[in-house]
Amino acid sequence: MSDEDQDVILSELDDDELVLQMHDDLYDGMKDEIEESVNILLERGWTPYDILTKALVEGMRIVGIDFRDGILFVPEVLLAAGAMKGGMFILKPLLIETGAPRLGRMVIGTVKGDIHDIGKNLVAMMMEGAGFEVTDLGINNAVEKYIDALEREQADILGMSALLTTTMPYMKVVIDTLVEKGLRDEVIVLVGGAPLNEEFGKAIGADAYCRDAAVAVETAKALVARKHNQVSA
Amino acid sequence: MNEVSDIALTETGLAPTGRERAGSILLIACGALAREILALKAMNGWAHLDLKCLPANLHLTPQKIPEAVRAAVRKGRADGYADVYVVYADCGTGGLLDNVCAEEGVSRVAGPHCYSFFDGNETFAARDDEEMRAFYLTDFLVKQFDAFVIKPMGLDRYPQLRDMIFGNYEALIYLAQTNDPALDRAAQAAAARLGLSYERRFTGYGDLAAALSKAAALA
Numbered sequence: 001m002s003d004e005d006q007d008v009i010l011s012e013l014d015d016d017e018l019v020l021q022m023h024d025d026l027y028d029g030m031k032d033e034i035e036e037s038v039n040i041l042l043e044r045g046w047t048p049y050d051i052l053t054k055a056l057v058e059g060m061r062i063v064g065i066d067f068r069d070g071i072l073f074v075p076e077v078l079l080a081a082g083a084m085k086g087g088m089f090i091l092k093p094l095l096i097e098t099g100a101p102r103l104g105r106m107v108i109g110t111v112k113g114d115i116h117d118i119g120k121n122l123v124a125m126m127m128e129g130a131g132f133e134v135t136d137l138g139i140n141n142a143v144e145k146y147i148d149a150l151e152r153e154q155a156d157i158l159g160m161s162a163l164l165t166t167t168m169p170y171m172k173v174v175i176d177t178l179v180e181k182g183l184r185d186e187v188i189v190l191v192g193g194a195p196l197n198e199e200f201g202k203a204i205g206a207d208a209y210c211r212d213a214a215v216a217v218e219t220a221k222a223l224v225a226r227k228h229n230q231v232s233a
Numbered sequence: 234m235n236e237v238s239d240i241a242l243t244e245t246g247l248a249p250t251g252r253e254r255a256g257s258i259l260l261i262a263c264g265a266l267a268r269e270i271l272a273l274k275a276m277n278g279w280a281h282l283d284l285k286c287l288p289a290n291l292h293l294t295p296q297k298i299p300e301a302v303r304a305a306v307r308k309g310r311a312d313g314y315a316d317v318y319v320v321y322a323d324c325g326t327g328g329l330l331d332n333v334c335a336e337e338g339v340s341r342v343a344g345p346h347c348y349s350f351f352d353g354n355e356t357f358a359a360r361d362d363e364e365m366r367a368f369y370l371t372d373f374l375v376k377q378f379d380a381f382v383i384k385p386m387g388l389d390r391y392p393q394l395r396d397m398i399f400g401n402y403e404a405l406i407y408l409a410q411t412n413d414p415a416l417d418r419a420a421q422a423a424a425a426r427l428g429l430s431y432e433r434r435f436t437g438y439g440d441l442a443a444a445l446s447k448a449a450a451l452a
Contacts, residue, residue, distance in 0.1 A: 075387020078394055113362045115401035139401055140365065165323045165345040166358075194295065195327035 010037050015044065019055050026059035027066075029079025031086040038087045048094035049101070056087050057129040064126075064214040074118070081122055088128065101131050104224045107149040108159035109137030111170040116163035119193060119213070123159060126213040127220060132157070143170075143177045150178075150187055156227065157220055160206075162193040172204040179205070188223045190216055239376045242267050247286035251312070257281045258451050259309040261302060262320035264289035265373040266347065269410055269438055270320060270445065279449045285309070289373065293385050295325035299333040306337045318448035320441075322346045342444040347371060351408050351439040366403040368429060372410045375420045382423070395428060405429040408436045 010033065013021055018037055025033040034056075041051045063080045066072040072080075106127055110120050117139050124136045135153050137145055150158060158178075162168040171191050178184040184205075191206045201209030207223060210216035237247055242264035249259060262270055264286040274282050285305060291298050302319055309317045319334055319341035334341050344350035348369040349357040374381055383389050386398050405424035409416065417433055424431035 073387070074385070075391050075394055078387075078397055079391060082397075113365055115365055117401065118398065140362070165325060165327060166349075168327065195323075195325045197327055197329060199329075200327055 011040055015041070015046075019058075022055040023059040023062055026056065026080050026083050027063055027072075029076065029083050031083040034083045034087045035090060038090050042090075042094070047100075048091045048098055052088070052091050052095065052100070052129060056084050056091075057126070060084055060126060060129065061214060064212060068212060068214070077122070078118065081125060084125060084129070088125065092128075102133055103131040103221060104156035105133045105135070105153050106157040106159055106220065107135045107137065107146065107153055107155040108161070109141040109146065109149075110139040110161045110163075111167050111174070112140055112142045113170065114162050114164055114167035115139045116193075117161070119163070120159070120161035122213040123161070123192065123210070123216045126217050127159075130217045130221065132220065143174045146174050147177065147181065147183070150183065155187060156224055157188045157190060159190045159192070159216065161191070162196065165195050168193060168196055168200065169204075171206065175205045188220070188227065190219060190223075192216060237267070239373065240380070242286060242373070243289045243377050243380050246288040247284060249283040249285040249309075251283070253281075254283070254313040255315060256452060257283045257314055258448055259312075259314040259317045260284045260320050260445070260448060261305045261309065261317060262286050263292070263324070263347070265292070265371065265377075266320055266441070268373065269441060273438055273442055273445050277446070277449070279445070281452050282445070282449055283314070289377070290380065292324060292381070296329075298324055298326050299329045302330060303333045303337060306333075306339055316451040318451060320444070320448075322350060340447075342441065344440065348408055350441055350444070351410065351436040352434070353436070353439050364404075364406065366401065367406045368399065368402045368404070368427065370405065370407050370420055370423065372413070372416055375407060375416045375423065378419070378423045383426075388426075399427045399429065402427070402429055405431055407431070407433045409433055410436060410438060 008021060010018060018040065022034060022037045038051055060080065063072060063077060067077050108120060108124050110117050124134045128134050135149055137149055146158060160171045160174060162171065175189060189206045190208050190210050191201050192210045196209055198209045208219045210219050246264045247267050258281060260270060260282055262284060267286045270284055287301050287305060291301055302321060306317050317339050319339055321330060321341055322344040323330055324346055342350055344354045351371060388395055405427060407420035421431050
């Protein structure tokens, strides 16, 4: 994003400039600079929540748009995510201490037989950034593992990911088991992964298919709000 | 065919010969399968099969495969071929290619991807989760390893991403269609570059032979 070669002294930038610089540094996957900037803003009295939302999440939102539009590709998004992770690592304990707003709880994992987790990791990170508590079950998850975690965490959302045509049908096994156990209405089911599409999401009974991490966050926010409205109505 | 490079098969595909369309079947295939299809065609004397390959690098954006196939099927029909057969597996289209085939009234080779039909679909399915942590290459992918793995994954520019991308894999399995020591060595080097153990499994043409035999009988 930034083509300037001269060294920027991060501590000499005012707050607005520094936040914009952080968007650039996230875009360029510069983890060390992001960590330094997070610490600078903390020293200046910024709340962890503001740093997270205004600098990191907003920066990743820009990355997400350029990924969707074919300007950035998977490697660049991975580097950006790595940089954001560095910032999140500093902020996470502080967010817990300062009681940042929580939107809901999500259990997420790649389905049985599938080891691909790049997209799932991005979604988990962006959901955390958006204010959801995320329990990440990792890869190769059998239905029992999903159900145990949903019950244990009292989760609002289940996220399932698959990269393979051969593993994506397992999502239906999980959803059918939720129905059998009378748990389906308790949880919002979001699915994603390269070979999936909206038609597949509908056919297996998911609440939504999410094309990318940004869509997952927006969909989760909208469906959680709708669920809360239904409960309070 | 010898003059067609692997790079051309990756980036531009292969045009059909266009000879004697009226009695011929047009095969619409992925460029990654061109050499195997032409070898089977020559071995079996299937002179009435003509081959059009779409660029193999469509696999980097599999969502584009169904409509690219549809356009090629329609063009094949408009050009006067007796019939059309699709030599693509599902290839990460999540069933959308099957929808297109059904809408256009054409059949395709069975299987989720070429690794499966080269290995044999039944054999591959029976392995279930046993090889979940395997990364597969075919003859073509060994030759085009940089174009399909190193460059799109950014490992030429950001080698530090290797473990983030391949950390959950354990082995690279080279599904060999031919016996070529040079490809074996290249596949072994690919495994080392990705930090994976190496296995070579000779598959020959697997289920592709039977699928093309079915296509040849369409005329």
